[in-house]
Amino acid sequence: xxxxxxxxxxxxxxxxxxxxxxxxxxxxxxxxxxxxxxxxxxxxxxxxxxxxxxxxxxxxxxxxxxxxxxxxxxxxxxxxxxxxxxxxxxxxxxxxxxxxxxxxxxxxxxxxxx
Amino acid sequence: xxxxxxxxxxxxxxxxxxxxxxxxxxxxxxxxxxxxxxxxxxxxxxxxxxxxxxxxxxxxxxxxxxxxxxxxxxxxxxxxxxxxxxxxxxxxxxxxxxxxxxxxxxxxxxx
Numbered sequence: 001x002x003x004x005x006x007x008x009x010x011x012x013x014x015x016x017x018x019x020x021x022x023x024x025x026x027x028x029x030x031x032x033x034x035x036x037x038x039x040x041x042x043x044x045x046x047x048x049x050x051x052x053x054x055x056x057x058x059x060x061x062x063x064x065x066x067x068x069x070x071x072x073x074x075x076x077x078x079x080x081x082x083x084x085x086x087x088x089x090x091x092x093x094x095x096x097x098x099x100x101x102x103x104x105x106x107x108x109x110x111x112x113x114x
Numbered sequence: 115x116x117x118x119x120x121x122x123x124x125x126x127x128x129x130x131x132x133x134x135x136x137x138x139x140x141x142x143x144x145x146x147x148x149x150x151x152x153x154x155x156x157x158x159x160x161x162x163x164x165x166x167x168x169x170x171x172x173x174x175x176x177x178x179x180x181x182x183x184x185x186x187x188x189x190x191x192x193x194x195x196x197x198x199x200x201x202x203x204x205x206x207x208x209x210x211x212x213x214x215x216x217x218x219x220x221x222x223x224x225x
Contacts (some may be wrong), residue, residue, distance in 0.1 A: 004156075036216070043118070043204055044157070044216040090156050101147065101170055102206075102214065104156030 006105035021076040023091030032094040033074040086112045118217035135190040139207030146188040149204040
């Protein structure tokens with residue numbers, strides 16, 4: 001079955017500290033992978049995506065993610081967190097056919113300490 | 115450049131009623147998908163429209179239906195509302211690069 005697991009429901013980090021949000025997926029083939037961020041009451045903003053090629057992907061707002069096929073993981077990282085990064089983060093997987101749907105994880109809520 | 119526009123932003127309905135939510139895709143996008151996001155959960159895929167036809171459907175009952183118009187805008191209709199239909203409904207559009215752009219959503223409350 002296709003699924004995405006985000007094992008951390010909440011993560012709290014201090015401003016300026018590094019961040020890593022975990023994402024594991026189960027998919028029958030090589031998927032397209034995404035990270036989205038959602039602020040309270042808002043829609044989803046795409047941070048970055050992986051389709052193929054270099055397994056280290058750079059995104060907006062200083063985020064990056066690394067695709068590890070052997071571990072079925074696509075973890076999101078940021079070297080120095082800002083207070084404005086506090087939000088809900090969703091990992092998603094999509095198929096490679098033309099009518100793909102996105103399967104989302106349950107999200108990780110990031111809290112940033114001053 | 116306007117992104118994905120959804121209306122209304124908030125809506126309160128009574129059990130058993132019907133509701134229609136609207137979505138205008140980002141300029142240049144021709145594919146629209148709808149997602150339901152219950153409180154504290156990730157979005158769940160409802161269905162996708164392309165060339166005015168439903169192309170793929172998630173695990174949602176027939177009470178959920180949709181439509182896509184020639185200008186690519188879309189509607190989501192839900193009949194016989196249940197309390198469990200209370201959620202944030204997100205519309206997303208894309209073109210060929212597989213990067214979906216999401217709207218801010220419609221918050222539906224069923225009482």
